[in-house]
């Protein structure tokens with residue numbers, strides 16, 4: 472399924488595999504001034520191509536190599552022949568078929584491998600200029616695009632919500648914090664955050680500060696409990712009651728325990 476929403480001159484393209492009449496998980500791509508940011512998953516690739524028919528797509532940027540961000544790369548290359556860019560370390564990952572976990576195969580499927588180029592420092596479109604920021608943490612190859620004049624930040628999967636609880640096993644919370652602090656240091660006070668999960672935060676810096684405050688408080692609480700010799704599992708249950716349902720759905724790939732373990736004080 473595909474649906475769109477307009478924010479100023481930016482089109483948000485929400486895509487997700489429909490199973491039994493419901494969409495399992497929505498991923499958003501964004502189209503602005505001939506620049507397409509991410510391409511959704513394999514299951515929605517042909518719907519995206521239909522939507523893009525007659526529209527200008529000169530350049531594509533993948534925020535990172537995950538399968539729900541590169542799924543239509545190969546088809547778009549055939550139809551529109553744009554330059555497709557990603558972080559240099561993502562190129563060998565996008566160019567081959569990576570193994571997927573069961574939940575990933577069900578929700579997003581295997582993207583057709585595609586050859587993409589190393590992203591330059593800036594993406595220039597007819598009316599805009601986007602700085603490419605390295606924002607690792609969700610994945611090591613993660614980038615965000617920042618349009619300084621407009622204050623638009625396309626943050627991919629770096630930022631999900633102000634109270635994020637479950638972390639992917641391969642995410643690095645310290646790197647996520649450092650990347651978010653980098654965004655807070657950007658000059659404009661008002662930044663609109665366009666996320667891949669679909670939420671758009673008109674005051675992105677405020678949302679990021681709320682998240683960092685939440686993490687700070689959580690870290691303190693975890694340290695306090697760890698000092699009483701509680702284990703990470705016991706601390707998780709004390710603070711959150713129980714593990715997130717996401718853990719069962721994703722074979723423990725997304726879990727609250729991952730977040731607690733990463734915030735535990737060093738031994």
Ligand SMILES: [Zn+2]
Pocket residue numbers: 535537609610628
């Ligand atoms: Zn991702």
